Amino acid sequence: xxxxxxxxxxxxxxxxxxxxxxxxxxxxxxxxxxxxxxxxxxxxxxxxxxxxxxxxxxxxxxxxxxxxxxxxxxxxxxxxxxxxxxxxxxxxxxxxxxxxxxxxxxxxxxxxxxxxxxxxxxxxxxxxxxxxxxxxxxxxxxxxxxxxxxxxxxxxxxxxxxxxxxxxxxxxxxxxxxxxxxxxxxxxxxxxxxxxxxxxxxxxxxxxxxxxxxxxxxxxxxxxxxxxxxxxxxxxxxxxxxxxxxxxxxxxxxxxxxxxxxxxxxxxxxxxxxxxxxxxxxxxxxxxxxxxxxxxxxxxxxxxxxxx
Amino acid sequence: xxxxxxxxxxxxxxxxxxxxxxxxxxxxxxxxxxxxxxxxxxxxxxxxxxxxxxxxxxxxxxxxxxxxxxxxxxxxxxxxxxxxxxxxxxxxxxxxxxxxxxxxxxxxxxxxxxxxxxxxxxxxxxxxxxxxxxxxxxxxxxxxxxxxxxxxxxxxxxxxxxxxxxxxxxxxxxxxxxxxxxxxxxxxxxxxxxxxxxxxxxxxxxxxxxxxxxxxxxxxxxxxxxxxxxxxxxxxxxxxxxxxxxxxxxxxxxxxxxxxxxxxxxxxxx
Amino acid sequence: xxxxxxxxxxxxxxxxxxxxxxxxxxxxxxxxxxxxxxxxxxxxxxxxxxxxxxxxxxxxxxxxxxxxxxxxxxxxxxxxxxxxxxxxxxxxxxxxxxxxxxxxxxxxxxxxxxxxxxxxxxxxxxxxxxxxxxxxxxxxxxxxxxxxxxxxxxxxxxxxxxxxxxxxxxxxxxxxxxxxxxxxxxxxxxxxxxxxxxxxxxxxxxxxxxxxxxxxxxxxxxxxxxxxxxxxxxxxxxxxxxxxxxxxxxxxxxxxxxxxxxxxxxxxxx
Numbered sequence: 001x002x003x004x005x006x007x008x009x010x011x012x013x014x015x016x017x018x019x020x021x022x023x024x025x026x027x028x029x030x031x032x033x034x035x036x037x038x039x040x041x042x043x044x045x046x047x048x049x050x051x052x053x054x055x056x057x058x059x060x061x062x063x064x065x066x067x068x069x070x071x072x073x074x075x076x077x078x079x080x081x082x083x084x085x086x087x088x089x090x091x092x093x094x095x096x097x098x099x100x101x102x103x104x105x106x107x108x109x110x111x112x113x114x115x116x117x118x119x120x121x122x123x124x125x126x127x128x129x130x131x132x133x134x135x136x137x138x139x140x141x142x143x144x145x146x147x148x149x150x151x152x153x154x155x156x157x158x159x160x161x162x163x164x165x166x167x168x169x170x171x172x173x174x175x176x177x178x179x180x181x182x183x184x185x186x187x188x189x190x191x192x193x194x195x196x197x198x199x200x201x202x203x204x205x206x207x208x209x210x211x212x213x214x215x216x217x218x219x220x221x222x223x224x225x226x227x228x229x230x231x232x233x234x235x236x237x238x239x240x241x242x243x244x245x246x247x248x249x250x251x252x253x254x255x256x257x258x259x260x261x262x263x264x265x266x267x268x269x270x271x272x273x274x275x276x277x278x279x280x281x282x283x284x285x286x287x288x289x290x291x292x293x294x295x296x297x298x299x300x301x302x303x304x305x306x307x308x
Numbered sequence: 309x310x311x312x313x314x315x316x317x318x319x320x321x322x323x324x325x326x327x328x329x330x331x332x333x334x335x336x337x338x339x340x341x342x343x344x345x346x347x348x349x350x351x352x353x354x355x356x357x358x359x360x361x362x363x364x365x366x367x368x369x370x371x372x373x374x375x376x377x378x379x380x381x382x383x384x385x386x387x388x389x390x391x392x393x394x395x396x397x398x399x400x401x402x403x404x405x406x407x408x409x410x411x412x413x414x415x416x417x418x419x420x421x422x423x424x425x426x427x428x429x430x431x432x433x434x435x436x437x438x439x440x441x442x443x444x445x446x447x448x449x450x451x452x453x454x455x456x457x458x459x460x461x462x463x464x465x466x467x468x469x470x471x472x473x474x475x476x477x478x479x480x481x482x483x484x485x486x487x488x489x490x491x492x493x494x495x496x497x498x499x500x501x502x503x504x505x506x507x508x509x510x511x512x513x514x515x516x517x518x519x520x521x522x523x524x525x526x527x528x529x530x531x532x533x534x535x536x537x538x539x540x541x542x543x544x545x546x547x548x549x550x551x552x553x554x555x556x557x558x559x560x561x562x563x564x565x566x567x568x569x570x571x572x573x574x575x576x577x578x
Numbered sequence: 579x580x581x582x583x584x585x586x587x588x589x590x591x592x593x594x595x596x597x598x599x600x601x602x603x604x605x606x607x608x609x610x611x612x613x614x615x616x617x618x619x620x621x622x623x624x625x626x627x628x629x630x631x632x633x634x635x636x637x638x639x640x641x642x643x644x645x646x647x648x649x650x651x652x653x654x655x656x657x658x659x660x661x662x663x664x665x666x667x668x669x670x671x672x673x674x675x676x677x678x679x680x681x682x683x684x685x686x687x688x689x690x691x692x693x694x695x696x697x698x699x700x701x702x703x704x705x706x707x708x709x710x711x712x713x714x715x716x717x718x719x720x721x722x723x724x725x726x727x728x729x730x731x732x733x734x735x736x737x738x739x740x741x742x743x744x745x746x747x748x749x750x751x752x753x754x755x756x757x758x759x760x761x762x763x764x765x766x767x768x769x770x771x772x773x774x775x776x777x778x779x780x781x782x783x784x785x786x787x788x789x790x791x792x793x794x795x796x797x798x799x800x801x802x803x804x805x806x807x808x809x810x811x812x813x814x815x816x817x818x819x820x821x822x823x824x825x826x827x828x829x830x831x832x833x834x835x836x837x838x839x840x841x842x843x844x845x846x847x848x
Binding site for chain 3: 337340343344347348351352355356358359360362363364366367368372373378490493494496497498501502505506510511515516517520
């Protein structure tokens with residue numbers, strides 16, 4: 001395997017007494033789509049800011065294309081495209097002006113940027129909005145523009161912090177489609193998310209983070225296989241009865257998680273398990289059989305849900 | 309079910325509820341309000357009153373200011389201007405905030421409180437700020453012996469009337485504003501500043517070229533300043549002028565407030 | 579065609595400076611092109627209004643002013659002071675409220691610092707933009723004053739670079755101060771400090787009217803140096819004292835740039 005684009009060892013970031021990132025290690029290879037999955041406050045955004053060479057670390061080493069971002073900030077940033085959690089587009093400018101001036105921040109020539117803008121407007125599906133002030137754009141359009149803006153300098157790595165948070169389902173799917181195209185073009189993506197479906201859709205490989213530490217690492221399918229069963233049966237007996245029946249149900253499956261509103265039963269065959277329960281004389285108010293997801297992996301690893 | 313909501317009570321006193329809510333949020337800013345309302349006119353009084361006062365004395369003496377010492381001549385104008393800027397702050401900002409930025413008025417209007425009561429409440433709270441600032445400033449004028457205690461106390465209600473006249477009109481415009489991005493610029497630099505400079509504040513209006521004098525005629529500041537000088541000093545503008553000044557200011561209050569209340573009602577119903 | 583990385587490598591960009599502050603001017607121009615002209619027009623009007631009000635109005639009360647050994651018409655006396663003032667106001671407007679907005683609301687500087695640009699690029703670019711704005715105001719004011727026949731001699735043209743230095747100094751210092759402020763209340767403090775400085779610094783009357791101790795305080799303030807410097811060039815009355823004023827502003831510019839770029843780094847690259 002060739003040398004990784006990003007290499008992180010023992011990375012720690014403290015704010016006073018609070019440890020936001022607690023000694024994490026990971027590598028990202030060229031062309032890979034790498035995810036940091038975890039709930040809010042897990043240390044994902046802090047890690048991203050350090051990768052983006054806009055935040056210093058307390059200890060550990062970070063190398064991006066063989067360079068320490070702390071020592072070679074401007075040079076490292078020239079390699080990166082950054083899509084922050086909150087759109088920080090230039091509200092006083094139009095869509096195409098936003099792309100243009102951002103390219104100028106990198107020192108790119110006007111001619112180069114002018115050509116690049118056409119390509120990026122098409123990519124972001126914003127050709128008709130080119131002369132519109134960004135204030136007038138919808139949330140999904142703004143996010144697509146922010147991503148296009150990050151691509152103006154043809155970066156080696158695109159950093160995306162919570163790319164679809166705050167978007168409606170339709171806008172999310174459009175965005176995923178765009179990101180998937182980038183992945184196909186061989187752009188190296190590093191993204192954070194607290195949506196397990198997003199991680200499953202976009203990431204080749206990911207780390208699960210909680211409280212500043214990495215809990216597990218692998219491909220989405222690999223992690224599910226390692227930490228969960230094939231299927232999950234979700235049952236509700238009404239909020240008062242869930243606790244009562246829980247001990248008895250726990251004996252009927254491989255593993256069970258008790259959530260405030262429902263019980264999650266891990267098994268290889270959900271339908272069969274449901275039948276078994278009914279047979280035993282317990283009648284669930286609602287029931288649902290589904291495949292295991294990264295949500296279940298996270299629950300298994302931390303005892304908590306991703307979105308609280 | 310009796311929730312204890314007394315609708316007739318609200319219909320009678322709604323404006324007071326709004327005013328007290330406004331006063332509560334104003335009190336968060338009390339240090340700044342006091343500093344600005346007292347500090348700014350005080351700076352003008354000391355810098356212009358004393359600094360330029362020396363030049364005026366060397367120049368025309370008191371012949372250009374009807375025999376009044378220069379620092380005293382500008383005092384009633386600064387007092388009225390304090391009322392005007394204070395009332396303006398407390399009508400313009402909350403109104404644009406209420407309609408646009410935080411849309412608080414729409415929430416208040418969802419209760420039995422009417423648009424007219426909201427307008428009146430905002431206005432009354434703004435008057436309270438003026439009453440406070442003007443009174444403190446008057447005490448400072450006494451302390452500096454700029455005015456003598458006595459009938460000069462009348463300049464307090466006169467200054468407030470001047471502020472009330474300007475506030476009633478500006479409340480209407482603030483309630484009409486849809487796009488606010490240039491409003492403050494226009495208000496500050498094209499309305500307040502010229503009014504402050506050309507209302508006979510620092511020199512008699514009549515010493516300006518005639519084509520600049522109409523700015524004074526339409527300015528509540530000029531009317532309040534003239535009345536204030538008449539009340540505090542031996543200024544002798546004559547009874548007819550006194551009546552004209554009062555009528556103009558009172559008309560602005562009545563017409564402005566009515567327009568404002570109607571505009572609030574309309575915009576909330578839209 | 580060179581890539582972003584090649585450009586960054588060739589520049590040997592330091593962490594503070596990529597040598598590209600001019601892109602801030604490009605950005606300023608793009609944003610300005612599509613914005614309204616109202617702030618520029620009104621910013622230009624302010625000193626003109628002061629000149630009209632104090633020149634015509636006060637002129638009749640004051641007549642001539644004597645400073646040192648020279649005696650001149652009052653309007654002529656205040657013109658250079660107002661020029662320095664308008665340069666300061668133009669620069670302050672862009673370097674305080676606009677910068678505050680870009681620091682705390684739109685986060686524009688944070689965005690810029692996620693590119694290879696450094697903090698010094700931003701400080702230098704923004705301050706130069708504010709300086710240009712101050713320069714435009716000065717030119718406008720000079721045009722009006724010349725049209726009114728108040729320019730004493732050909733020397734007055736030299737007052738423009740002097741006024742630019744004033745604008746540069748205040749822009750630099752204003753941005754440095756703003757980088758420490760987090761709330762709108764704190765920003766109000768800037769205006770609160772500016773007003774007394776404007777009133778006391780001798781644009782409207784010679785500061786010799788004050789007692790010694792107050793005079794000394796005023797002479798420590800930047801605006802006094804600015805006014806004296808502009809006045810010296812305006813009247814072609816250049817003495818070695820001018821060097822002190824120039825040095826004062828050069829120190830102010832350097833301090834402002836240093837503090838601003840350090841502060842931007844502390845805010846966004848930690």
